[in-house]
Amino acid sequence: MNTIHLDHTFPEVFARLDDLQSEVWKQDVTFEKGKLYLVEANSGTGKSSLCSFVYGYRDDYQGTIDFDGHNIRRLKSGDWTRLRQRHLSLMFQELRLFPELTALENVQIKNRLTGFKTKKQILAWFDELGIPDKVDAPLALMSFGQQQRVTMMRALAQPFDFLLVDEPISHLDDLNSRSMADIMIEEATRQGAGVVVTSIGKHMELKYDKTLRL
Amino acid sequence: MRLVWKLLRQHISAPQLAGFFLANLLGMLIVLLALQFYKDVRPVFSQEDGFINSDYLIVSKRVSMMGGTSAFTPRELDDLGRQSFTKSLAGFTASQYKVACSMGIEGVANFGTQMYFESVPDRFVDAAKDQWHFRKGDEVVPIVLPRSYLAIYNFGFAQSRSLPKLSEGVVSMIDMMVVMRGAGKEARMKGRVVGFTNRLNTILVPEDFIRWSNQEFAPDADASPTRLILEVNNPTDDAIARYMQQHGYDIDEDKLQAGKTTYFLKVVSGVIMGVGLLITVLSFFILMLSIYLLVQKNTLKLQNLRLIGYSPARISLPYQLLTVAMNALVLLLALAILRWLRGYYMEMIWAMFPTVKDTPMWPAYVLGLVLFVVVSLLNILAIRRKISRV
Numbered sequence: 001m002n003t004i005h006l007d008h009t010f011p012e013v014f015a016r017l018d019d020l021q022s023e024v025w026k027q028d029v030t031f032e033k034g035k036l037y038l039v040e041a042n043s044g045t046g047k048s049s050l051c052s053f054v055y056g057y058r059d060d061y062q063g064t065i066d067f068d069g070h071n072i073r074r075l076k077s078g079d080w081t082r083l084r085q086r087h088l089s090l091m092f093q094e095l096r097l098f099p100e101l102t103a104l105e106n107v108q109i110k111n112r113l114t115g116f117k118t119k120k121q122i123l124a125w126f127d128e129l130g131i132p133d134k135v136d137a138p139l140a141l142m143s144f145g146q147q148q149r150v151t152m153m154r155a156l157a158q159p160f161d162f163l164l165v166d167e168p169i170s171h172l173d174d175l176n177s178r179s180m181a182d183i184m185i186e187e188a189t190r191q192g193a194g195v196v197v198t199s200i201g202k203h204m205e206l207k208y209d210k211t212l213r214l
Numbered sequence: 215m216r217l218v219w220k221l222l223r224q225h226i227s228a229p230q231l232a233g234f235f236l237a238n239l240l241g242m243l244i245v246l247l248a249l250q251f252y253k254d255v256r257p258v259f260s261q262e263d264g265f266i267n268s269d270y271l272i273v274s275k276r277v278s279m280m281g282g283t284s285a286f287t288p289r290e291l292d293d294l295g296r297q298s299f300t301k302s303l304a305g306f307t308a309s310q311y312k313v314a315c316s317m318g319i320e321g322v323a324n325f326g327t328q329m330y331f332e333s334v335p336d337r338f339v340d341a342a343k344d345q346w347h348f349r350k351g352d353e354v355v356p357i358v359l360p361r362s363y364l365a366i367y368n369f370g371f372a373q374s375r376s377l378p379k380l381s382e383g384v385v386s387m388i389d390m391m392v393v394m395r396g397a398g399k400e401a402r403m404k405g406r407v408v409g410f411t412n413r414l415n416t417i418l419v420p421e422d423f424i425r426w427s428n429q430e431f432a433p434d435a436d437a438s439p440t441r442l443i444l445e446v447n448n449p450t451d452d453a454i455a456r457y458m459q460q461h462g463y464d465i466d467e468d469k470l471q472a473g474k475t476t477y478f479l480k481v482v483s484g485v486i487m488g489v490g491l492l493i494t495v496l497s498f499f500i501l502m503l504s505i506y507l508l509v510q511k512n513t514l515k516l517q518n519l520r521l522i523g524y525s526p527a528r529i530s531l532p533y534q535l536l537t538v539a540m541n542a543l544v545l546l547l548a549l550a551i552l553r554w555l556r557g558y559y560m561e562m563i564w565a566m567f568p569t570v571k572d573t574p575m576w577p578a579y580v581l582g583l584v585l586f587v588v589v590s591l592l593n594i595l596a597i598r599r600k601i602s603r604v
Contacts, residue, residue, distance in 0.1 A: 055521070057521060077526065077602065078525065081520075081524070081525040081526075084523035085523040092521075096518045096521060096522075098515065098518065100220065100221055100224060101217060101220065101221065108217060109218065109221075109519075109522070110522050110523065113522070113523055113524060114523070154522065158523070
């Protein structure tokens with residue numbers, strides 16, 4: 001998968017807005033593999049909607065979205081399963097972790113599906129992100145910031161051509177967002193993947209190829 | 215898989231599954247027990263003698279003082295065949311030539327008699343195919359004798375002349391010389407008694423033998439049947455007795471009674487099996503409701519699993535394995551209980567009817583397996599469908 005192309009796409013709820021000022025909605029936007037994008041937005045401008053449209057779990061939009069020229073509305077359930085295992089990863093803003101599992105298990109539940117990382121590599125991430133003591137902690141007992149880091153690790157535990165990260169550092173201090181950005185960029189570079197980061201102000205300090213205002 | 219199970223087992227309701235388990239076990243057990251009991255008890259009522267299935271009726275014309283023929287005309291046959299109670303119908307074919315028969319031990323003829331042969335189509339005869347056959351050129355003809363003949367000999371003839379009594383086994387070993395005469399020809403053959411029957415008062419030989427011998431010794435004789443063998447749909451049908459009465463035919467009332475008992479047994483077993491099946495179906499719905507509720511409660515988890523790349527098939531698997539494992543356990547337990555219950559009632563049956571043969575249990579096993587496979591497949595499909603829609 002090399003490109004994600006948005007052709008005059010916009011959320012249906014925006015259909016009646018005449019003065020929609022956006023560099024993404026109702027525009028012709030292409031995200032390319034290997035590049036780093038920042039999508040900046042105010043709240044309520046449809047940042048998470050963008051992620052959910054591209055990730056295929058909402059389709060209340062108009063216009064088209066295509067992957068390498070294939071309209072994603074035509075993808076079947078099995079296609080999405082394959083994409084989400086091998087080509088496309090999303091770090092959810094709302095995390096979508098499993099409180100019944102420990103931190104490590106939350107990462108492993110993805111990693112066992114893809115068989116992508118060794119346990120040693122995952123434990124190294126825990127170290128880098130400053131939560132080595134939380135490996136076996138039940139998720140329910142962790143702070144939101146700590147959970148965000150677990151979510152990032154889970155998002156990285158798979159091969160991908162594109163990584164979407166939806167407000168990754170909203171609850172992190174600068175030091176921790178730095179280390180999170182480091183492992184993310186390291187993994188994305190290694191895989192030659194494209195990265196789309198969204199933010200409502202505070203964002204990872206990275207060398208973005210392009211910044212778009214939503 | 216372990217982690218997925220750890221997630222999806224949340225909210226599993228043990229009481230609901232126990233309810234399903236018991237209901238399914240009860241349903242399955244009732245179905246299998248009804249089948250097995252029917253198979254075990256049927257021989258007691260039907261007194262099967264191994265040669266003629268007791269569900270068949272033998273029809274003949276009443277012999278009257280006025281004379282007249284006792285043979286059935288093609289028209290009468292046709293009419294009987296068209297009755298709604300008739301399932302299938304065939305005539306007895308009698309030998310049209312002279313038959314003399316002598317019995318002896320070690321080649322010394324002891325006594326002889328004039329007699330005749332009759333046959334019915336082989337499909338009405340429940341004898342082993344390797345014993346019950348005749349081909350032109352064979353030296354030996356298999357014969358089935360009425361059991362009453364042996365009784366006449368043993369308790370009348372042998373008694374009064376101080377001759378040894380013969381068991382059925384011994385008679386089967388005795389040589390019987392059969393001499394057939396007709397159309398200027400004569401032939402000698404050996405007869406071998408392959409069995410005895412309570413059902414027919416005739417000397418029964420294979421159909422092929424009668425066809426060949428009539429052709430050989432009485433090519434021109436008229437072979438209209440004087441007795442008919444009749445398979446009916448339902449022996450309790452009043453129409454049978456009414457029809458026979460109207461046309462002046464005789465049927466073996468006694469056998470009709472036995473047929474009624476068997477039919478009744480069949481109906482009762484059928485009803486009980488139906489109830490068992492109904493319980494099984496209901497238990498299936500309990501399980502489905504329980505699983506649906508589980509899916510409903512775990513919707514968020516299932517959605518999240520889908521979003522991190524799990525396929526519906528993979529998420530369905532834990533629930534599918536759970537149900538199949540439970541169904542398998544139910545099957546095994548039902549079969550074990552069936553064996554135990556059967557041992558219990560068979561002891562009583564054998565105490566009352568020592569001659570009743572042991573019926574094989576494989577039909578119950580097969581039925582249990584079929585139920586297991588059908589219910590499991592339906593479960594698997596239903597779960598997959600439900601989870602795909604999450």
